[in-house]
Amino acid sequence: MKKYLAGISLIASLFTTPLFAEVMDVEKYKMIATEVIRESMKGASANTEKMISQNEQLIEMGIAGSRTFAASNAKHSKLLTLTADNAAAMKAMSLDEIEEQWHEFGYLAKHGIDAESIEHFGPAISLMDTIVHPATAIIAIHSYQKESDSEYLDQVKAELSEVLEHIKHIQ
Numbered sequence: 001m002k003k004y005l006a007g008i009s010l011i012a013s014l015f016t017t018p019l020f021a022e023v024m025d026v027e028k029y030k031m032i033a034t035e036v037i038r039e040s041m042k043g044a045s046a047n048t049e050k051m052i053s054q055n056e057q058l059i060e061m062g063i064a065g066s067r068t069f070a071a072s073n074a075k076h077s078k079l080l081t082l083t084a085d086n087a088a089a090m091k092a093m094s095l096d097e098i099e100e101q102w103h104e105f106g107y108l109a110k111h112g113i114d115a116e117s118i119e120h121f122g123p124a125i126s127l128m129d130t131i132v133h134p135a136t137a138i139i140a141i142h143s144y145q146k147e148s149d150s151e152y153l154d155q156v157k158a159e160l161s162e163v164l165e166h167i168k169h170i171q
Helices: 002-023 026-040 048-072 074-085 087-091 095-103 106-110 123-147 150-167
Strands: none
Touching (some): 026 123, 074 106, 074 123, 123 150
C-alpha cells in the first residue's frame, strides 16, 4: 500500500510541476519586468501607458501562477487565493495603503495569515509578490502621470527589481 501511495504522489508531482511551469512563464515574466525597468529609466520620455499595460500582464501571470500553486499546495492556498482575488483592489489603493496592507501583510493578518512566518524568498511569498509589486508599480506610474515626480519612476524600478529577486525562487 505504501508503494502505491508513493507512486501516486510521484505521478501527481510530475503533473503539477510542468503545469505550474506552463502557467507561470518565469522567463517571459523576467523579460517584461526588465522592459518596464528600462522604460522607467527614460524619465520624462517613458511610455507610461505601455508600462501600465506591461504591469497588467505581470499581474495576470502572477495570478495564474498563484492560483495553480494554490491548487496543489494547501498550506499556502489561502494566502495565494486572497492575493489573486484582491489584485484589482490593490491597484485602486494609494501607495501608503498598499504598503501597509500588502507589503507589510496587514490584509493577510486580518484574515488570520501570519505571513511573517512564511519564508520570504520561498515560492508562496515570491508568487504573492508577482502580483503585489506590479500593482504597486501601477500606482506609482499613475502618481507619476499626475505629478511628474521622477521619484515615482524610481519606485517602479525598485518594485520590479525586487520582484525579479523573488521570481528566482519560483523556478
